[in-house]
Amino acid sequence: MAKKIYPDAASALEGLLFDGMTISAGGFGLCGIPERLIDAIQASGVKNLTIASNNAGIDNEGLGKLLRTRQVKKMISSYVGENKEFERQYLAGELEVEFCPQGTLAERMRAGGAGIPGFYTKTGVGTQVAEGKEVKSFDGEDYILERGIRADLAIIKGWKADESGNLIFRKTARNFNQPAATSGKICVAEVEEIVPVGSLDPDCIHLPSIYVKRLTCGAPYDKKIEFVTTRERESA
Amino acid sequence: MAKKIYPDAASALEGLLFDGMTISAGGFGLCGIPERLIDAIQASGVKNLTIASNNAGIDNEGLGKLLRTRQVKKMISSYVGENKEFERQYLAGELEVEFCPQGTLAERMRAGGAGIPGFYTKTGVGTQVAEGKEVKSFDGEDYILERGIRADLAIIKGWKADESGNLIFRKTARNFNQPAATSGKICVAEVEEIVPVGSLDPDCIHLPSIYVKRLTCGAPYDKKIEFVTTRERESA
Amino acid sequence: MTAHDHLTNGWDRNQMAARAARELRDGYYVNLGIGIPTLVANNVPAGMTVTLQSENGMLGIGPFPYADEVDPDLINAGKQTISQLPQTSYFSSADSFAMIRGGHIDLAVLGGMEVSEKGDLANWMVPGKMIKGMGGAMDLVAGVKRIIVVMEHVSKNGDPKFIPECTLPLTGKNVVDMIITDLAVFERPDHNSPFKLVEMAPGVSAEEVRSKTSAQYVE
Amino acid sequence: MTAHDHLTNGWDRNQMAARAARELRDGYYVNLGIGIPTLVANNVPAGMTVTLQSENGMLGIGPFPYADEVDPDLINAGKQTISQLPQTSYFSSADSFAMIRGGHIDLAVLGGMEVSEKGDLANWMVPGKMIKGMGGAMDLVAGVKRIIVVMEHVSKNGDPKFIPECTLPLTGKNVVDMIITDLAVFERPDHNSPFKLVEMAPGVSAEEVRSKTSAQYVE
Numbered sequence: 001m002a003k004k005i006y007p008d009a010a011s012a013l014e015g016l017l018f019d020g021m022t023i024s025a026g027g028f029g030l031c032g033i034p035e036r037l038i039d040a041i042q043a044s045g046v047k048n049l050t051i052a053s054n055n056a057g058i059d060n061e062g063l064g065k066l067l068r069t070r071q072v073k074k075m076i077s078s079y080v081g082e083n084k085e086f087e088r089q090y091l092a093g094e095l096e097v098e099f100c101p102q103g104t105l106a107e108r109m110r111a112g113g114a115g116i117p118g119f120y121t122k123t124g125v126g127t128q129v130a131e132g133k134e135v136k137s138f139d140g141e142d143y144i145l146e147r148g149i150r151a152d153l154a155i156i157k158g159w160k161a162d163e164s165g166n167l168i169f170r171k172t173a174r175n176f177n178q179p180a181a182t183s184g185k186i187c188v189a190e191v192e193e194i195v196p197v198g199s200l201d202p203d204c205i206h207l208p209s210i211y212v213k214r215l216t217c218g219a220p221y222d223k224k225i226e227f228v229t230t231r232e233r234e235s236a
Numbered sequence: 237m238a239k240k241i242y243p244d245a246a247s248a249l250e251g252l253l254f255d256g257m258t259i260s261a262g263g264f265g266l267c268g269i270p271e272r273l274i275d276a277i278q279a280s281g282v283k284n285l286t287i288a289s290n291n292a293g294i295d296n297e298g299l300g301k302l303l304r305t306r307q308v309k310k311m312i313s314s315y316v317g318e319n320k321e322f323e324r325q326y327l328a329g330e331l332e333v334e335f336c337p338q339g340t341l342a343e344r345m346r347a348g349g350a351g352i353p354g355f356y357t358k359t360g361v362g363t364q365v366a367e368g369k370e371v372k373s374f375d376g377e378d379y380i381l382e383r384g385i386r387a388d389l390a391i392i393k394g395w396k397a398d399e400s401g402n403l404i405f406r407k408t409a410r411n412f413n414q415p416a417a418t419s420g421k422i423c424v425a426e427v428e429e430i431v432p433v434g435s436l437d438p439d440c441i442h443l444p445s446i447y448v449k450r451l452t453c454g455a456p457y458d459k460k461i462e463f464v465t466t467r468e469r470e471s472a
Numbered sequence: 473m474t475a476h477d478h479l480t481n482g483w484d485r486n487q488m489a490a491r492a493a494r495e496l497r498d499g500y501y502v503n504l505g506i507g508i509p510t511l512v513a514n515n516v517p518a519g520m521t522v523t524l525q526s527e528n529g530m531l532g533i534g535p536f537p538y539a540d541e542v543d544p545d546l547i548n549a550g551k552q553t554i555s556q557l558p559q560t561s562y563f564s565s566a567d568s569f570a571m572i573r574g575g576h577i578d579l580a581v582l583g584g585m586e587v588s589e590k591g592d593l594a595n596w597m598v599p600g601k602m603i604k605g606m607g608g609a610m611d612l613v614a615g616v617k618r619i620i621v622v623m624e625h626v627s628k629n630g631d632p633k634f635i636p637e638c639t640l641p642l643t644g645k646n647v648v649d650m651i652i653t654d655l656a657v658f659e660r661p662d663h664n665s666p667f668k669l670v671e672m673a674p675g676v677s678a679e680e681v682r683s684k685t686s687a688q689y690v691e
Numbered sequence: 692m693t694a695h696d697h698l699t700n701g702w703d704r705n706q707m708a709a710r711a712a713r714e715l716r717d718g719y720y721v722n723l724g725i726g727i728p729t730l731v732a733n734n735v736p737a738g739m740t741v742t743l744q745s746e747n748g749m750l751g752i753g754p755f756p757y758a759d760e761v762d763p764d765l766i767n768a769g770k771q772t773i774s775q776l777p778q779t780s781y782f783s784s785a786d787s788f789a790m791i792r793g794g795h796i797d798l799a800v801l802g803g804m805e806v807s808e809k810g811d812l813a814n815w816m817v818p819g820k821m822i823k824g825m826g827g828a829m830d831l832v833a834g835v836k837r838i839i840v841v842m843e844h845v846s847k848n849g850d851p852k853f854i855p856e857c858t859l860p861l862t863g864k865n866v867v868d869m870i871i872t873d874l875a876v877f878e879r880p881d882h883n884s885p886f887k888l889v890e891m892a893p894g895v896s897a898e899e900v901r902s903k904t905s906a907q908y909v910e
Contacts, residue, residue: 264747264748264766264770264784265766265770266763266770267747267763267764267766267770268764290784313824314824314825314826314827315823315824315825315826316823316824317823317824323821326821327821333822335822335824335825337825337826337827337828337829337830338746338784338788338825338826338827338830339746339784339787339788339791339792339827339829339830339834340788340829340830342783342784342785342787342788343785343788343789343792345785346785357792357833358792358833358834359792359829359830359833359834360829360833361833361863361864362811362861362863362864362865363829363860363861363862363863363864364860364861365825365829395764405781406764407749407762407764407765407775407781408745408747408748408749408764408765408766408767408781409764410748410781410782410783410784411747411748411783411784412783412784413783414783414784414785414786415783415784415785442783459763459764460763461761461763461766461772462766462770463766463769463770463771463772464761464771464772465755465771465772465773466755466756466757466758466761466772467754467755467756467757468757469757
């Protein structure tokens with residue numbers, strides 16, 4: 001079988017990175033981010049990246065690391081709070097940002113991966129987001145044309161994958177990882193565990209093996225939480 | 237909790253049927269078709285239906301039953317072979333047929349369910365399918381505009397559902413059931429088993445409960461096969 | 473604390489949330505924004521099943537977890553740790569917004585900076601201040617069946633927030649169905665009708681509402 | 692049966708499939724049409740992993756099942772019963788065609804009625820005959836990275852099928868990369884180049900191919 005498994009993130013990315021490339025990245029906040037792959041991209045020194053990702057990490061976590069090293073030229077994101085270095089570069093005009101509504105961003109990734117170069121949505125009609133975009137009326141309502149995103153590379157984080165590349169996510173860590181994966185000309189995935197073929201239920205594969213071209217196990221993970229919120233146990 | 241479970245298909249459809257309505261139906265060939273709901277629609281006598289379904293059943297199986305009783309005005313399908321009554325009505329001009337490429341049909345249902353009134357696809361460019369449709373160029377390639385399908389009612393067949401309406405399919409019986417379900421203003425599902433809430437893995441729900449407004453258990457099923465193909469056991 | 477304490481102040485944050493909760497119906501699927509809207513979850517009437525959606529890919533949000541059950545893979549759209557319920561399902565962001573955009577969510581309760589008398593909403597950016605982004609707000613107001621905005625009636629400077637035209641960049645045009653402030657409730661039956669003052673907080677007069685509102689509305 | 696038996700007839704159905712199988716590469720994801728293309732599955736070289744996709748929602752098609760393992764919920768796009776493999780995954784028709792349309796499938800092998808010298812394919816309807824529909828063929832030719840058409844070189848009447856312009860309604864315009872007939876193989880490196888005769892079946896001459904082909908091609 002063609003081998004998809006690589007010993008680490010750096011080798012899994014070998015030959016795929018080039019200056020000025022576009023990358024789709026999974027994750028929501030710090031949940032389900034491809035942190036090993038981000039570290040390897042940082043180490044590679046590749047520059048002038050355009051990154052489509054819902055968020056931009058926080059200072060020195062997630063994509064925040066690539067901002068710190070000035071490897072990012074442009075972000076396509078829906079929300080970039082909680083990131084001082086981002087704010088500094090953005091306000092100084094050093095970093096380009098395309099704000100994209102969260103659902104539109106997810107759909108643009110899915111569309112790009114599904115061979116759909118453009119689709120119409122009501123999201124953003126009559127707002128700044130609609131500026132410069134084609135407006136079309138369907139059944140008396142206005143919609144704007146949004147473009148699919150086809151990235152040079154997708155980087156994603158999964159929970160488990162089998163050796164053939166079938167992959168599953170865990171809870172809300174699925175988020176943008178699934179559409180981001182499909183939007184890349186090639187997708188590299190990091191997971192917490194690689195299991196033998198046949199270990200996963202074929203009815204419950206979130207990302208079929210065809211999308212996962214290279215795979216590496218990044219365990220152990222020390223997952224970060226942005227806001228820990230808890231409740232008290234009621235005394236019996 | 238608002239009750240979603242109905243004792244049979246007829247009661248699950250009560251108040252939802254009207255002459256001239258549009259219905260999205262799941263199934264591929266005879267695999268995963270909502271047969272109890274089709275029977276109940278037949279018994280209701282509702283007329284002039286427009287049905288979006290990949291196939292039209294075979295003589296006296298699946299949607300073929302509604303063709304026999306002349307309840308269907310128009311089919312939106314990708315393949316309608318293996319059906320003599322269909323052929324007769326079609327050739328006699330009694331039945332309208334909109335041929336739609338299989339992938340375009342699936343995407344039109346998904347788009348309708350996802351609030352996308354139109355999307356561009358390369359499928360069918362330069363063929364009869366493109367006639368009368370807007371052509372648009374993206375990055376130097378031509379695409380045609382296809383419309384989302386929003387049906388008055390979706391009828392689908394699932395494998396198991398929990399009491400809240402979370403639903404899973406089995407093997408290739410998933411097919412059009414998932415996109416058809418989302419494309420209906422209301423979706424009625426029949427399943428082989430209804431299980432208590434909490435029985436299904438929340439990471440493996442194919443159709444979240446929000447899409448399943450009414451639910452009935454249609455067991456026991458005697459599932460039909462169009463072409464039984466087998467191999468011989470090699471003698472040891 | 474009783475309603476009486478607020479006779480002259482209008483509703484507090486929790487009372488505004490409780491008022492919004494009165495718009496819930498059994499079986500509803502609902503998306504709640506950050507801030508006061510989140511408090512609506514604590515005010516769901518007993519015996520009523522309301523399923524909460526989180527746009528990062530979850531249906532059936534449970535309460536905050538116990539400290540020993542915190543899970544980094546289980547957060548809400550505000551990036552807070554939460555818990556799951558027996559009826560929970562998870563899905564991707566693409567599927568989540570297909571659900572939102574497709575009109576499958578019955579109700580969203582969101583915060584607002586400004587609402588215009590035509591139902592425009594501004595709640596995502598203030599020119600001159602650092603832009604953080606719209607997140608999922610534009611998708612929610614465009615896709616969800618019914619939009620309730622919960623906000624203070626006036627700004628910190630005392631300026632009306634329910635106004636003739638929004639001055640801030642819009643989140644959505646002609647999208648708001650109901651406005652709940654600390655003073656009053658405005659509603660309209662459809663997107664072609666004007667808002668109507670349908671309720672006032674205890675101790676608040678129609679005159680007070682009028683004096684603090686620059687939008688046109690029906691009384 | 693050896694190749695020698697066919698020296699004067701060109702390739703038989705299975706040999707055409709075997710020739711198509713020589714285009715497979717390790718790790719390929721492939722969609723096979725009904726008829727001769729299906730036979731390609733029997734000709735995958737030993738030691739090579741090729742994953743077959745079925746457009747009704749399956750990746751990793753196994754062989755036909757044993758009689759006692761037939762499952763009505765497990766069929767291929769030709770509606771035949773099949774079996775699953777350890778690496779199989781199932782998905783919806785929408786996800787299946789997202790995969791196809793998005794260019795994720797490496798290769799499709801399809802039957803054909805006519806192919807034009809510009810790479811147009813006609814394989815779904817004959818005017819005057821009952822139209823059964825295009826099924827997934829239009830999506831496949833529009834989306835899959837490389838399209839191989841396997842067909843008899845001439846029709847039952849002896850008319851060429853590789854022709855200057857298709858006479859039948861098209862399945863796709865400028866979509867075919869390689870043509871494998873019982874007599875020869877034509878290929879082109881990209882969609883702006885003409886087809887080139889790259890191989891002939893044993894015992895078939897370039898002259899015979901020429902005499903049975905009305906399309907222009909490079910020799």
